[in-house]
Amino acid sequence: METTRVDEKIENMDYSYFINALSSRRRPALTRELTKLAYLAPKEAISLAEGMPNELTFPFEQIDITMKDGSIMTLKGSILGSALQYIPTQGYPPLVKTLKEFTYKVHQPPNWENSELLVINGSQDGISKSIEMCIQEGEPVVVQNPLYAGIEIIINPYKSPLLAVDQDQYGMVPELLKQQLENWKEKCLQDETLRMPKIMYINPTGSNPTGTTMTLERKREIYKICCEYNILILEDDPYFFMHFLDELTPSFLSMDVEGRVLRFDSFSKVLSSGMRVGWVTAAKPLIQALELHIQSSYLHSSTLSQSIANGLLQLWGFDKLLEHLEEVTAFYKARRDITISAMEKYLTGLCEWTIPAGGMFVWIKVHGVGDVYEMLMNRGLKKLITFVPGHAFMADPTQACSYIRASYSKAAPKQIEKAMKLLGELIREEKLLLRRKLENCT
Template sequence: MSVGIDYSHFINARSSRRRPALTREITKRQYGVKDLISLAEGVPNDSTFPFASITVNLKDGSSFDIEGQQLTSALQYIPTQGYPPLVKSAKNFTRTIHNPPNWENYETLITNGSQDGMSKVLEMILDDEDSIMVQEPYYAGTDAILKPYNINVIGVEQDQFGIVPKKLIESLENCQKYTEEGGGSMPKVIYLNPTASNPSGRTIPTERKKEIYKICCDYNILILEDDAYYFVHFLEERPMSFLSMDTQGRVIRLDSMSKVLSSGLRLGFLTGPKRLVQNIELHISSDILHSSVLSQVILEKLFEKWEISGFLAYFEEVKAFYKTRRDYTLACMEKHLKGLCEWESPTGGMFIWFKVLGVSDVYEMLLVRGIKKHITFIPGQNYMADPTKACNFVRASYSKASLKQIDKAMQLLAELIREEQVLLRRKLDSIDDDIIIK
């Protein structure tokens, strides 16, 4: 890992002033130490908790109990980094799957899903009037984090294989020129959702990832790799991650259990250079102290029960489930929307991103007239760096609705688009009539 990276460049002034709380440090240092007499802990006494044991029943007919010391841990405060056995399992999992160079220079911490980790990372890096680069379209949850910062969001154009390296360089060169003229500062981070991205469903191939990584090295940019759909891809081979090629130590990777185990457990883990992860840990410490321990213990029990091979086998079942739904949804679109829309087959995930033909802006069509037909889709503006511009793209999710409902929704959407096209033609005819009269 490069010793030339000045990580202080990626920690804003507010974040650099964070210091560990003594109580949190004591919790970390004394956790698991036997025969320790501690009068330092300001924690509730375990005997006052009403829970005797917790049994988790799985759909395969098996079960496991959380009791004894594990139950005590699940119900009590723990170090901010996470439940130590789970931290160890998450590290082992990440190293086995991604095997990044210079592994000893990385650290892992448990987060309340990848959204929590992403929020803390951006809070550490960004100041008002900074710039951030994103793939366009990009995940709307990131936009929700960015809005209060009053920053410049630079969308980088995508093709069917994700962001285009040439466009990334052009954007960076424009930023550099603007900065040299005294108009701002260079972006410190690029946000990427590289596998089956939300909303486009695209996956960045390995060779393009290598190009993007080199560009980020050349311009001294961190890569925030938010890979929530990594285990819900439909490709023949598992994608190579940015983390796995990170020779310099400029990737912060976010993994999530939300799409494959449970969104309600709110579990994910963050892996990145130790210097940065240590600072992110301070953000979590001052905010929520640590992620839900009960959820962490449940996940660790699954690691004990399934091991990594069992997790991967389960993920294959999840992938097959969503692939069947994707294929059915594409068939419904072919039946109802052919000639009205254009789309790509998503490489994974839960969404199809498509363009409506003959309609320049789908916002009111979907959110006003679509609701009246009892169907909901998300207009593409929601995923753009500049959401004020007209957009004719739509995101459809095939994850939850029944197959019958998906077919009906596509049929009603086709009716809606045809009605919208008629309305637009009437408006144009009215404008033409006004011109002739005048």
């Protein structure tokens, strides 16, 4: 009975509402479709259709990659030939198959039969194309506030209002989301040129920049609200496995009975950021539209990177991959603990913060300094310490901001300790300067 109910909900979704006019006009290239067929054809089939170079002309004989555990992954012969060749836009077929198995194993999406998966050049590429697929100039987008800075630069050229929803220690607050949507609905009733939002961007685990991780109950509340207002959820979750909780919180994808979640996963934070291997899972009509966009731009994501990722997954298997992810999480949790310890030592009384529940960042509020920009970007740089002013992550970056984002991913433990000590000195100096300015004014 449950399957029938889910299927009915999917059938009731009008995806044409979410796909803008430009994206809906894209058509598949016949040559790309033939490339897809070539990978599915029997070995005895003869094709004179593909305009591919012959692998015999490539100067590469073999690629050996030695892992830290001493195991070696080798690409040679026909496997290397495939790794250096054009592939279907959806992705390197063996990797697509592996990622589908992994995604189902982890999330068990209730609408899996109606879903598809597409390999992308890291999450940023997929998110950018998804936003470009959905919105037109002036259409609003729901975001969490503060938000990942890479989203604002995508949306800004569209002159789209950001319906910003504040966060607490567990991420976006459902009551504030509902309130924001109701307020915007009232504006739409008063101004016929305004439109209700079609998409919401959310970073639910180890959020950048706050480090917050959403609870299952909160995800369910937000999903219900998005169903009520007919909003697609862009679930950007690169830190999904880098959580510091006792248990992994199920994803929005795992509860998506209506087919309104586009989930973005990535190997950037756990295998290699430079490989640029990510994937998006969503309802088939949405994936088809995204695939056509990639067809028209760069044909497909790097085959070599995909082949290496697939080779690694075949070498390791899912159990070894999950073991590696646990090691990555332990690494960052240790760095987080070192960072919080240093902050307690040097910033107590000067700042406040919430202990990150995942990811690479801690979000720090400075007491008594209304705007940290000059303090960090001028006097801070002179002390040879670098933090990101909170302005970069706010829905309105022009407003004064007393927040700082600190990343504990790269700096060594001793460097983290020194940086927090210098930040404490910097804040005290800034407060002294502000006090003197105030005295001079009076």
